[in-house]
Amino acid sequence: MTALRPDLSAFQGSLFDQGDDIRLGPLGGVRRTGLDGGAWIDHLPGWLQGADALFEDLVARVPWHAEERRMYDNVVAVPRLLAYYREGEPLPHPVLAEARAALSAHYAPELGEPFVTAGLCLYRDGRDSVAWHGDRTGRSSTRDTMVAILSLGDPRDLALRPRGGGPVALRLPLGHGDLVVMGGSCQRTWDHAVPKTSRAVGPRVSVQFRPHGVG
């Protein structure tokens, strides 16, 4: 496994967020969109101020690695870089621990348990992506849960459609400190993806917080 240092020359930063002061805003402004089958999406654009400074710090300090997957007779590269922080493992920046604690407190009445793990993805350019899937390797395959995602860097679309296919029902551009939370039956009854794009886009980092046993 090789650690990688991505080329940041394509990263422009946001015109609206040039500060180095990295700070979370209140969660009171999240807006919920209900989806069919008991799923929902919460969205809060610009939750984190100083998102570009955090982005650059994470790109430089997280031990990013590439993965390969077997596809029938071939071994193919996973089209993004990854890092994973297990329950109890220190996160790569203190504001991520604050974010996890704030999300845990805000959603406790509904979720009944804290967010504990953090998965990080780095999309280097428009060729990096994540294919249609639900996060259903653990308890989320049978139970309602939540996955909270903080997005940094250049926005990329998170697309959602009902599980099993059909047209895209929702497309949210996420970057520069935006928060999205997928909740209810979303991982079971809906699929999500970050599609490849031919637009000239800079890199994006996604930080996914999940409860224990949700993958």
Ligand SMILES: O=C(O)CCC(=O)C(=O)O
């Ligand atoms: O990049 C994102 O925001 C989504 C990532 C994702 O769906 C996953 O890692 O399961």
Ligand SMILES: [Fe+2]
């Ligand atoms: Fe996912």
